């Protein structure tokens with residue numbers, strides 16, 4: 001039997017990164033942007049800073065360590081594992097020099113243990129990490145272009161609804177991980 005895969009993005013899909021990130025950027029710049037009002041999430045433009053500055057601040061402020069696990073993530077991982085689905089996280093965190101170590105530690109601390117962890121570059125196509133996955137059961141990401149690629153691998157490619165993707169043309173949204181876990185439990189996915 002072919003291995004079934006579930007593919008997850010990490011930042012703002014399995015965890016909330018944008019709230020601690022925006023707090024940090026507000027502190028550093030003196031601006032007072034509200035996380036709920038972030039519609040494009042082009043940080044450099046929103047805050048008038050270079051990408052280099054953004055990355056430096058993010059590293060200095062331990063942003064990756066401060067992500068907050070989304071409700072339902074643990075239950076979702078347990079359901080998928082019970083059903084024999086292999087879990088792959090593909091995250092574009094390669095901008096951070098210690099991305100793998102920090103990510104592995106965060107996952108362990110939060111009890112999320114994927115079967116595979118792929119760390120890719122920010123503008124890299126995530127499909128470069130999926131070549132060995134012959135059977136993909138579902139995929140979730142908060143970025144439309146990644147979901148667009150995943151939709152070539154599975155009919156169950158979902159956008160995790162966030163302020164910056166509400167105008168996406170991709171029709172398959174999920175609003176939270178509990179909802180996804182329920183759909184899997186009742187055999188909809």
Ligand SMILES: [Mg+2]
Nearest residue numbers: 009011012142
């Ligand atoms: Mg993301």
